[in-house]
Amino acid sequence: MPVGFSPEEMQRIDAVVEKRRRVRQGEALYNNGDDFTALYAIRSGFFKTCVTSNDGREQVTGFQMAGEVIGMDGIVNDNHNCSAVALEDAEVCVMPFTMIEEMSRDLPALQRHVHKIMSREIVRENGVMLLLGNMRAEERLAAFLLNLVQRLHARGLSQSELVLRMSRDEIGSYLGLKLETVSRSFSKFSEEGIIEVRQRYVKILAPDALKKIFNPQTYV
Amino acid sequence: MPVGFSPEEMQRIDAVVEKRRRVRQGEALYNNGDDFTALYAIRSGFFKTCVTSNDGREQVTGFQMAGEVIGMDGIVNDNHNCSAVALEDAEVCVMPFTMIEEMSRDLPALQRHVHKIMSREIVRENGVMLLLGNMRAEERLAAFLLNLVQRLHARGLSQSELVLRMSRDEIGSYLGLKLETVSRSFSKFSEEGIIEVRQRYVKILAPDALKKIFNPQTYV
């Protein structure tokens, strides 16, 4: 969240952010097609967002954790273009978008913050496109693990251990791979001593080896 | 561009939009890493945007034409995260971002417009992720052609004929395919009488057949 506001301004911001909503594991915060009314700041829990082609194929477009904001996909057409599903019990701040717009007219720092959040999402998706368009299975998984552990570390968690909140199938959907390929890649990393895997628990034993897989040239 | 402004407001908007820049074919409007200062509204010409992994693999993230706005990738980090290269001689409006922010504080309709543009880009990229993660070569090419021709048609051009501004290699990069695969898919469509291709000239003979390839289920 942005910084550098006066106490009075913070109070206004708090008012926007006061409404909470709990979402149980497996439930949708919003679904594709739902009316767009608000952005959501994740307070706790873990989400996936996904789009579905009209013949039913699902693509996970991202995994989001505490501190991240979701829902921007709804702004263009006043209804959501993807679904956001909780992968564990979660709580979000409901931030009505009209209030956000109103307030960011008065508070340039908030305005800039909103723009940055959306731009960050564009940049993130650029990165995923690069991954999906150019990388091989093991590179994708390495990139995924490194990204996840880095974000968790930024939240005070371990930079080497994590518990995946999503299934192999969901990881595969995000990475453009089948679940068997994800599983095989995990096993391969494990055999090579790069990681330790037990179901959804993952320990990164050799982060440099992962980085090397993710980006071979840098280390040659 | 947004509508519904008073003459006075239009004048202010015109002031933002008055600065022009010409970009010759093959030149970059901005490069990855460049300082971010402005968004660009394309007045004429055709661009590609692309990101590059640090080992040099390039991913085309989009093709942009007149009326579209590019540069939003630069907002988060105050420098551009991708490059925008003109595929034909082009002219853009340079819209300094500080001016956009300033004005959109006064003009809610402009503010909303800026938000929609960014949201539209997020949604577009969601669609590309679905394409890259789930579709086979011919589906990707069909989706690409249909999208392109639809956008051209919205600009008053034919809905069945088009001249590609980009090479097979660039199409391949965008679609996550090698250029040979793009070429083969073109040939296949051509053999099947779905399109007529002569180099970069493409005529869509059977749009429904293309739509069927793009989205099989709908027609079953």
Add this chain to the structure above:
DNA sequence: TCTCGTCTTTGATTCAGGTCAAAAGATTAT
């Protein structure tokens, strides 16, 4: 007009990842 360089097509072959199948672990419900 001819040549050079670039882009495109096509063919032959290879291979990464998909598909199908089955077993082994987890997790939940009874």
Add this chain to the structure above:
DNA sequence: ATAATCTTTTGACCTGAATCAAAGACGAGA
């Protein structure tokens, strides 16, 4: 505790797209 269900792993095999290679086609410049 046990059964039932879901998830994950692993194996065998297949296939769509990549790779390698060569020949055409086109456009720019001499």
